[in-house]
Amino acid sequence: MKTRLDCIFCIQRQALDTVRLVTNDVKEQERILRSVMVNILEMNWNTCPPDIADVMYNIIRKESKENDPYKTVKKECNDIALGIYPELKKIVDRSANPLLTAVRLAIAGNVIDYGVGPNFDINKTISLVLEKKFRIDHFTEFVNNLKESEDLVYLTDNAGEIVFDKILLETIMNEYNFQKIYCGVKVTPFINDTTMQDAVYVGIDKMEGVEIMNIEVDENKVDHPSKTFQEIITKSNMIISKGQRNFETLPDNKKIFFMLIAKCPMIANELGAEQGDIILKRGSG
Template sequence: MKLYLDCIPCFQRQALEAARMVTDDEEKQEEILRRAIKELLDLNWDRRPTEIAHKIHGMVKEMSGDKDPYREVKKKYNDLALALYPALKEQIKRSNTPLLTAVRLSIAGNVIDFGASSNFDIHRTIDEVLVKEFAISDYKKFVERLERARKIIYLADNAGEIVFDKLLLETILSRYEIGKIIFVVKATPIINDAMYEDAIYVGIDKIPNIEFMEIGAGSDSGITRESKTFLDMLKESDIAISKGQGNYESLSNVDGIFFLLMAKCPVIARDLGVEMGDIILKGS
């Protein structure tokens, strides 16, 4: 997905929010924000939004000396989601359409996204998403691909959200003969994106036939979502499931992916042709 002008003030908001995470010193916060504004003016706006976000958050980490400003946020929402897990597992079990319920819950978990907003209510979101109509639904095609699949690549998005992904993967494995699941997480911290340590913390490693892959967030980060190595892996998989806005921004022009997300910002909503707050299961 291309960068929209509306992305620029969002990057400024993210920089200030991250600065406030790492210091209470308003002078330091201002220094970080001013540097972010300068970086945004100097960067090439033809780059993908995810690449610019990587630069801005890298700058915040460099200036603050804190390699993971959202460390406590990630733990908080991992713990919150784990507390919800037993009841949600039971809800899927009781459902007349367990896979669809698990898909909906996975999308509900996507609200835990500090890149889009820190103002959300996960309990209310779950209730709403379980009954909300999809703005875009390729669910039938999704099921058809799962029926033939033996290898899944699953691109995770945020900490906390990955507990909801765990529910979806467990539901898929209970219905289909999947031989391998590659669970893709970030190699380095950026906002509240899930990393390997988060996946282990919430028990993703206990899912049968699971493997992990770590990818970078920017073009200078080794294997990334946009690198040929990773794109070739996507093509070789039987089905690729992509969670959230960031993965959509990077991979929306790639064929063969199912995007599961909530439209949490006007830019994503506009690009998808939906309204803010809509839920999406879109096959590319």
């Protein structure tokens, strides 16, 4: 997805949210934000928004010497989600269609997104998404692909949300015969995106048949984050892609099923959707 001019100041807003986590000193916040602006100006904007956001985030990490500004936030999100995990499991188990319900919950969990902002209500979103009509609904194709695929890669998005992903992974493992599912997390911290630490914290490392897979978004390769994804796509039968960033970054491929809430107006527009719509979309490329 191409960067729109709206993204340029939205990324700066994300920068301010992040800078406020690393220091309370307004002068220092200004110094880092100015550095972000200078670096954004030096970039070619004819790229996808996460490329610019990566530059922004790497500058903040470098300037603040804080490798993972959202570390505490991520733990809090994981704890909140783990707290409601038993209840969510019951909702799935009692459902007439456990897989569909687990998919809906995994999409509901996508509301926990500090790239968009901290103002979300997880319980309200769960109630809403369990009933809401999909704006794009490729669930039938999704089920058919689960039946036919020999392997599966599941690209997670955010901390907290990964607990909801765990429930979907458990449901898939329960209903289908995958020998192994690869659960993707990022090597380099980016906002509240999942890393190995989150996957281990919520117990995905203990799931039989699931292997955690590090996705490399090398700081020196931020202009080409899709290269590593391309390897995954080439080698896999089927990919579940969670969230907006993966949707913006991954090439359009029919192996991929995108699950997300369209939170950003630019992404909603790209999908022909409204903000807040829920999406289960098969790639078409």
